[in-house]
Amino acid sequence: MAEDLTPPVALSGITTRFGTQCVHEDLALEIRRGEIVGLVGGSGSGKSTLLRIVALLDCPQAGSVRLFGVDAGTASAAELNALRRRFSMMFQQGALFSSLSVRENVALPLQEHTALPARLIDELARLKIALAGLPADAADKLPDQLSGGMIKRAAVARALALDPELLLLDEPTAGLDPLGAAAFDELVLELRAALGLTVLIVTHDLDTLWRVTDRVAFLGERRVLACAPVAELARAAHPQIHAYFAGPRARAAATAAGG
Amino acid sequence: MSVCAEPPTAEVDADRLRLSGAWTLAGFAAGLPEPPADLPVLFDASALSALDSAGALLLLEFEAAAPSPVRWQGLSPRTADLLELVRQRRTPAVGEGAAAAGCLAQLGRAAHYHWCELRDVLAFFGELTVVYARLWLRPQRFRWRPFASNLQSAGLDALPIVGLLSFLLGFVIAYQGGAQLGRYGAGIFIVELVGLTMLREMAVMMTAIIVAGRTGSAWTAQLGTMQVTQEVDALRTLGIDPYEMLVIPKLAALMVALPLLTVFADVMGVLGGMVMAQLQLGVSFSEFLQRFPQAVSLRSFLIGVGKAPVFALLIALVGCYQGLRVRGGAEAVGRQTTVSVVQAIFMVIVVDAAFSVLFSWLKI
Numbered sequence: 135m136a137e138d139l140t141p142p143v144a145l146s147g148i149t150t151r152f153g154t155q156c157v158h159e160d161l162a163l164e165i166r167r168g169e170i171v172g173l174v175g176g177s178g179s180g181k182s183t184l185l186r187i188v189a190l191l192d193c194p195q196a197g198s199v200r201l202f203g204v205d206a207g208t209a210s211a212a213e214l215n216a217l218r219r220r221f222s223m224m225f226q227q228g229a230l231f232s233s234l235s236v237r238e239n240v241a242l243p244l245q246e247h248t249a250l251p252a253r254l255i256d257e258l259a260r261l262k263i264a265l266a267g268l269p270a271d272a273a274d275k276l277p278d279q280l281s282g283g284m285i286k287r288a289a290v291a292r293a294l295a296l297d298p299e300l301l302l303l304d305e306p307t308a309g310l311d312p313l314g315a316a317a318f319d320e321l322v323l324e325l326r327a328a329l330g331l332t333v334l335i336v337t338h339d340l341d342t343l344w345r346v347t348d349r350v351a352f353l354g355e356r357r358v359l360a361c362a363p364v365a366e367l368a369r370a371a372h373p374q375i376h377a378y379f380a381g382p383r384a385r386a387a388a389t390a391a392g393g
Numbered sequence: 394m395s396v397c398a399e400p401p402t403a404e405v406d407a408d409r410l411r412l413s414g415a416w417t418l419a420g421f422a423a424g425l426p427e428p429p430a431d432l433p434v435l436f437d438a439s440a441l442s443a444l445d446s447a448g449a450l451l452l453l454e455f456e457a458a459a460p461s462p463v464r465w466q467g468l469s470p471r472t473a474d475l476l477e478l479v480r481q482r483r484t485p486a487v488g489e490g491a492a493a494a495g496c497l498a499q500l501g502r503a504a505h506y507h508w509c510e511l512r513d514v515l516a517f518f519g520e521l522t523v524v525y526a527r528l529w530l531r532p533q534r535f536r537w538r539p540f541a542s543n544l545q546s547a548g549l550d551a552l553p554i555v556g557l558l559s560f561l562l563g564f565v566i567a568y569q570g571g572a573q574l575g576r577y578g579a580g581i582f583i584v585e586l587v588g589l590t591m592l593r594e595m596a597v598m599m600t601a602i603i604v605a606g607r608t609g610s611a612w613t614a615q616l617g618t619m620q621v622t623q624e625v626d627a628l629r630t631l632g633i634d635p636y637e638m639l640v641i642p643k644l645a646a647l648m649v650a651l652p653l654l655t656v657f658a659d660v661m662g663v664l665g666g667m668v669m670a671q672l673q674l675g676v677s678f679s680e681f682l683q684r685f686p687q688a689v690s691l692r693s694f695l696i697g698v699g700k701a702p703v704f705a706l707l708i709a710l711v712g713c714y715q716g717l718r719v720r721g722g723a724e725a726v727g728r729q730t731t732v733s734v735v736q737a738i739f740m741v742i743v744v745d746a747a748f749s750v751l752f753s754w755l756k757i
């Protein structure tokens with residue numbers, strides 16, 4: 135299996151505007167294969183918007199979005215669809231289909247995109263549910279019967295359904311209990327090790343940043359202010375970054391991580 | 394992991410099972426590899442080009458089909474990790490969970506459902522009555538702002554559609570009746586026909602049905618969505634009674650709007666009839682209007698308009714009740730909205746029939 139070196143995500147010159155408000159300006163970011171990159175920044179700094187651009191849900195006003203070497207701006211509809219099967223996104227609120235059980239939610243993309251027999255689809259769905267750390271009896275529950283943390287896990291299970299190469303996570307540990315959040319961190323590491331996943335993760339969870347990320351991209355002043363390992367960022371001189379990593383909670387997380 | 398993956402294969406080669414190709418979802422697009430008849434206990438994965446969790450699951454099924462514990466050979470570290478992860482986490486499907494429900498269970502479930510529905514209706518009326526009574530004691534708590542906005546959306550905004558449909562209804566009634574009357578040379582009785590039919594029955598019924606479809610459904614969807622997103626619960630925790638904030642203003646607005654809409658529908662319906670009478674029977678507008686006060690008593694008009702608040706109450710109650718009953722997600726909102734419209738129209742027609750019986754009994 136030859137290692138493919140084209141970066142899964144390469145953004146350059148991204149400019150996004152909502153009306154007169156400019157969210158990103160000439161923003162660049164590159165993520166290497168197998169890397170776990172955290173995306174942080176103050177509230178409203180455009181993290182979710184950037185994630186939607188990477189997920190091909192929104193188009194920036196200017197700039198190029200290259201996923202797995204394919205330029206999304208010039209790709210045909212068929213190429214875009216092929217591209218969409220290679221990544222998946224977990225939404226902040228889960229976005230589970232409310233009329234389907236957890237197992238059916240996970241099975242849906244498999245039914246749509248593969249010709250596997252129902253038995254194997256069912257077992258794969260159960261495997262993904264177990265991989266996401268949900269108990270087996272959650273499989274037949276409807277989304278509105280799940281707790282907030284379980285919804286996050288079910289959403290991850292669905293995102294893993296097609297064995298994506300790139301996983302986009304929007305605040306996956308927000309709303310999880312500390313044990314659940316820690317288990318989620320381990321899950322991300324485990325999945326990366328076993329499936330060779332590349333992960334882009336928007337998070338405010340400093341423990342997650344220290345525990346799982348290889349690099350952290352700091353969004354501020356409408357661009358990526360810095361993209362470096364978290365230990366390096368924590369020492370950065372830029373006032374915004376410094377303020378982010380110098381708070382009492384950030385120091386506690388750094389100490390816990392032995393940083 | 395190219396788009397055209399090599400097809401996955403499993404072949405017995407002397408003492409070993411030789412695995413090759415891409416054991417991935419993309420690889421399986423061409424078909425699943427079948428386990429050979431006599432599975433050896435040595436699996437050779439050195440020619441395996443790619444593996445994902447679907448492939449791992451299938452390999453584990455092969456492994457389970459082998460006669461004795463399998464030894465692996467040529468697994469790359471990452472593949473071995475993945476296989477081990479899947480081995481630990483897989484949950485073999487248990488036999489279909491709930492056994493097919495028997496007749497008795499179905500009956501029980503239906504009975505339970507209706508029991509719950511009855512209880513919900515009672516709870517709804519109970520809570521509404523309490524809030525209503527409290528409002529009598531402290532009328533300054535009435536919410537004028539939602540009342541006004543509901544009055545606009547349910548009343549003012551409905552004028553064009555109610556007007557147009559009533560006009561057409563009067564037009565059609567005059568057309569159908571006029572042909573018969575004209576044959577007997579009794580064309581002028583078209584005034585009675587159109588006036589009584591529209592004012593006593595059709596205008597109010599038509600308006601109520603339009604409003605049920607337009608406003609009742611919108612309210613069910615609104616309250617249902619608020620229920621799903623826990624906005625109703627949020628109101629409660631903020632110490633705001635959702636009935637006082639959401640239900641009462643709607644009820645009051647519709648009880649004002651529907652009678653007014655009915656009067657408008659009366660006018661438009663009679664106008665439609667007048668136009669047709671002129672076209673078909675040559676009854677001029679002035680003849681029509683001169684005869685109108687003798688032909689149609691004030692009582693007929695009042696009976697028609699008097700039904701409107703009752704219909705308004707029905708539509709608003711059904712709409713709000715079905716909205717607040719929504720549990721679950723988007724699908725439940727849709728289901729409850731349908732139920733709301735069907736129930737409201739059903740009840741409007743049934744109650745209208747009951748009124749007819751009552752009036753004929755009272756000889757009004």
Ligand SMILES: Nc1ncnc2c1ncn2[C@@H]1O[C@H](COP(=O)(O)OP(=O)(O)O)[C@@H](O)[C@H]1O
Pocket residue numbers: 152157175176177178179180181182183184
């Ligand atoms: N669809 C939209 N229309 C207008 N403004 C938007 C829209 N989506 C996001 N914004 C604005 O863009 C900015 C960035 O939003 P977002 O990406 O959600 O921030 P965050 O970093 O907190 O996830 C915010 O100021 C937000 O108000």
Ligand SMILES: [Mg+2]
Pocket residue numbers: 181182
């Ligand atoms: Mg956000």
